Amino acid sequence: xxxxxxxxxxxxxxxxxxxxxxxxxxxxxxxxxxxxxxxxxxxxxxxxxxxxxxxxxxxxxxxxxxxxxxxxxxxxxxxxxxxxxxxxxxxxxxxxxxxxxxxxxxxxxxxxxxxxxxxxxxxxxxxxxxxxxxxxxxxxxxxxxxxxxxxxxxxxxxxxxxxxxxxxxxxxxxxxxxxxxxxxxxxxxxxxxxxxxxxxxxxxxxxxxxxxxxxxxxxxxxxxxxxxxxxxxxxxxxxxxxxxxxxxxxxxxxxxxxxxxxxxxxxxxxxxxxxxxxxxxxxxxxxxxxxxxxxxxxxxxxxxx
Ligand code: PMP
Numbered sequence: 001x002x003x004x005x006x007x008x009x010x011x012x013x014x015x016x017x018x019x020x021x022x023x024x025x026x027x028x029x030x031x032x033x034x035x036x037x038x039x040x041x042x043x044x045x046x047x048x049x050x051x052x053x054x055x056x057x058x059x060x061x062x063x064x065x066x067x068x069x070x071x072x073x074x075x076x077x078x079x080x081x082x083x084x085x086x087x088x089x090x091x092x093x094x095x096x097x098x099x100x101x102x103x104x105x106x107x108x109x110x111x112x113x114x115x116x117x118x119x120x121x122x123x124x125x126x127x128x129x130x131x132x133x134x135x136x137x138x139x140x141x142x143x144x145x146x147x148x149x150x151x152x153x154x155x156x157x158x159x160x161x162x163x164x165x166x167x168x169x170x171x172x173x174x175x176x177x178x179x180x181x182x183x184x185x186x187x188x189x190x191x192x193x194x195x196x197x198x199x200x201x202x203x204x205x206x207x208x209x210x211x212x213x214x215x216x217x218x219x220x221x222x223x224x225x226x227x228x229x230x231x232x233x234x235x236x237x238x239x240x241x242x243x244x245x246x247x248x249x250x251x252x253x254x255x256x257x258x259x260x261x262x263x264x265x266x267x268x269x270x271x272x273x274x275x276x277x278x279x280x281x282x283x284x285x286x287x288x289x290x291x292x293x294x295x296x297x298x299x300x301x302x303x304x305x
Contacts, residue, residue, distance in 0.1 A: 004122060035161070095122060242268075
């Protein structure tokens with residue numbers, strides 16, 4: 001089996017050498033800030049493009065600020081180290097990058113030092129636009145964490161335990177994925193993705209103050225939709241709107257755009273991926289893989305043939 005190369009602390013090592021203490025606060029308490037970044041291969045150009053790399057790094061810095069930990073690298077160094085990791089793994093295909101700043105050493109949940117970082121880069125195909133996976137969702141009985149408890153706009157490992165409870169409950173109840181409501185009873189987001197709906201041709205999504213991660217994909221799709229000419233609205237979304245919407249989908253770097261075909265057993269539209277969802281998906285991939293010339297500042301070359 002091919003051993004992955006990982007950027008670990010200050011250099012590239014084999015995966016088997018990327019080891020931390022069991023006592024490290026990241027291992028014990030999920031004390032880390034991280035980003036998941038997608039890279040898309042453009043065969044015609046012979047280039048691999050990272051999508052919205054600068055925005056992911058900016059959000060990582062915000063997460064570090066909130067945790068009161070220091071990122072051991074500058075933004076420039078992070079971009080360089082990501083490129084080195086991708087090249088060390090010889091990636092000339094769609095890939096996923098994980099970038100994590102963690103509290104190293106053997107301290108407790110309140111320690112902030114020392115910090116280290118690791119970067120992984122592995123092949124990951126984009127959604128097949130002709131055969132996208134579809135999901136049966138439920139409204140979770142678990143509530144989304146909120147800004148005064150565990151701020152969801154901060155992307156830290158420990159936040160994902162909230163998602164874990166909801167995800168495992170949804171699975172054991174026979175659904176594919178959960179959708180969280182916030183403490184106000186309005187729709188928040190999925191366990192690892194934001195939620196968008198389409199009603200009467202309008203693309204609607206909860207605002208950034210609705211207990212959600214400030215998703216880069218969400219931002220991308222809102223801008224893209226306006227550019228295409230769709231009406232968009234960021235506003236509170238009621239639970240019943242998910243049952244009555246013409247289209248519902250998840251969006252995020254990992255899930256890209258994932259159509260939801262039912263919510264709590266209510267069929268969404270006619271029960272297949274909607275036209276606007278599929279139109280946005282197509283244009284999203286064109287932009288992210290450098291096929292479209294629109295939004296060129298969103299893509300960064302990270303490998304070349
Ligand atoms: N919400 C949550 C809870 C997530 O984990 C993610 C994935 N990072 C998203 C939304 C989507 O964020 P992004 O589009 O920036 O990947």
